[in-house]
Amino acid sequence: MRTSFPLHSPDFYAGDPYPAYRELRATSPVCWNDVIGFWALLKYDDIRFVSSHPAAFPPTKGINMPDGQLPPPVQENNLIFPDPPRHRQLRSLINSGFTRRQVAILEPGIREIVRATLDGLAPDSVHDLIEQVAAPLPIRMIAELVGAPRDDWAQLRAWSDAAIGTADSTTDLDPMAAAGGLYHYFRRLIAARRTEARGDLFSVLADAEVDGIRLNDEELLDFSFLLLAAGNETTRDLIALGTLALIAHPDQRRLLAEDPTLIPVAVEEILRWSSPVVHMARTATTDVEIRGRLIREGDVVVMLYGSANRDEDVFGPDAEEFKVTRHPNPHIAFGCGEHSCVGAQLARVTASAFFAELLRRFPELELAGEVDRMPATMLPVVKRMPVRLGTGR
Template identity: 35%
Template sequence: MSNALADTIDEVIVDPKTYGDEHAYHDAFHWLRQNDPVHWSEPADYRPFWAITRHADIMAVELNAANFLNDPRQFLVTTADEDALYEQTGSRKFAENLVAMDNPKHKAYRALTSAWFGAKSLRSLEDEITALARETVDRMIDTGGTCDFASEIAAWYPLRTIMIVLGVPREDEPLMLHLSQKLFGSVGGADGMAGMVEAFNAFNDYFSKVTADRRVNPRNDVATILATATIDGEPIGEAERNAYYLIVAAAGHDTTSSAISGGLLALLRNPAEMAKLRADPDLIGTAVDEFIRWTSPVKHFFRTAVADCEVGGKQIRAGDSLMMCYPSGNRDEAVFEAPFDFRVDRKDAKKHLAFGYGPHLCLGNALAKLEMRILFTELLRRVEDIELAGTPTWVEASFVSGVKSLPISFRAAQVET
């Protein structure tokens, strides 16, 4: 990174356009790791924070949940938007979901659905997800050999999986896709808080109707669990319930679709790795971890220090905000061998921090990996000669972002389905 860019590092790491350039944010974080890995940042239009860019420091902060709270700051939002939210709601928290909760509340609410997202429940879903992956590849092949893989394929497959988990009918998927993309595109994007609030209110309206239905017509789905959930014998609050629906529906979709698109793009740009995976399908588990490390769809979360302490040799004061920079941790040279090399057989791929770490490890991480493993197994078995057919583009958002458009050409393989 040039000295000129180093002088503007604070603005670079908060600018949504940085995350629309796959090289820009990696260059910025590489400079920080090398020169100022725990960096005090005072960008214009944002409250100041510490940028935590090394793998070990991110792990240390996330493991110490007693001293580093999720409340009240979860992600980058301009000071103006934070103030506007406070005026509307009396809180600087966007939603009372798992991401915003700390113990003991977080532990109690996470327990409501942890079994559903555990190994036993996922085994019961595997056949349904496999059928969905086959249907997804069928749809891809039916395009006739060219498609935008990001918008036409990767955006829909994880969405449908999450809708199965929640029990949402297929005809409502376009609405869920629109709302989740609007929500995450607004966080650290052009629409700002207004777009977030609009999407969140629409989610609330939709899932209020779902809740009413499940109380009368319970099913074997997460919506029924949330509609009838109690903690310490008391029904959970409406705000917490609606926020829970949102985090399952939106977070479980947009992040996985970004990892799928980014994973395929990495394979296309590294044909030797594509050939390696085709030759040895048993590598798929390791390859999926590498897809996730490589793409890091969630770019950051925040923590707030409870007491004065030290992180990475820097003195942190009580009340300071810390930004956990996951793409940086996932390219940390101290942890990953040749971190800027994409390797489907990477031995250290599981060390990635893309799902977070510690008590707030992503609840749906096993489901996301299962979805990706099944889809890529089906895709590589049935589709050949996949090539880029245009220039990929990226979402410009500082919180959750990834490939926006991935034009490809391909040929269907002659195999039994």
């Protein structure tokens, strides 16, 4: 069944897609977009099915929604794209940097960066939360993780924003030049860690070995760009969207301010309710039927995580409500199956540290102007968000 909703349009996702999601889950949970040509999946179980069958729905031909003009970008050595068994080999090596033990080692540094980022914000004042917190915090964290000197953090953010496409439209930094700057910077950093390990993430990954195999420099470089795209942008969006959710639900925010032990559970609800990744795409390698719709070999399927994470069949009649005490919470904001997010635990720790410190300092929050969103189909990027930070006293 075709849908009249513009599921191919960046403007659609910059608005409020959730009423459309709700209608499509009820009427056409597997629907065809004939403007670009792809199947959209709206239901939780269907997305889990596709994600758990990588042979039938591999990411090797791209993970982005088709745009009708350019082929989707694919990096052969990027963890996201390869089929098993190559994917499992890369994932086993990269997992060494994201074990619970390794994340626990990193946690004090993350908390320090969160505190330092918030130190410049005065109580009962208005700030652009994106420019002053959500954008600089994740790039500082990533730079710290890989051992980049603090003097380089501002340059890394400028390169990252321009290369990934979240820089302000007034910037004169060319995206290709920015990507080149990042490439050469990370290559030098990797070479330095090959010579002298320092206990940072690059040092751990450079030394990682599984079945006698190590990551080569090109694989580490590809991972560094994945870390920037997945770690920087999704963390930025998680902070922004989570703060918006807390502003919109003052009763839930006050629960957390009064009882900070609830914050890890609340982070799961923020992930579910906000879904910092809009979609992932897969290309069918064989004919597969889903809910009576024939997905043919070569068809692209687009998994809409925001819809799945509010599926009434999984989360109940209150699926549209934001409840920071929701448990259990089997959301798929990090994806699922073989290609689920390798940095999920790190993202959880970072978000928990941020919201705990934010609400400790500023338990009262309110918007102080219009929220400016960037039209996009992959990430729900918030460009500007003026917020008044109140102490409640």
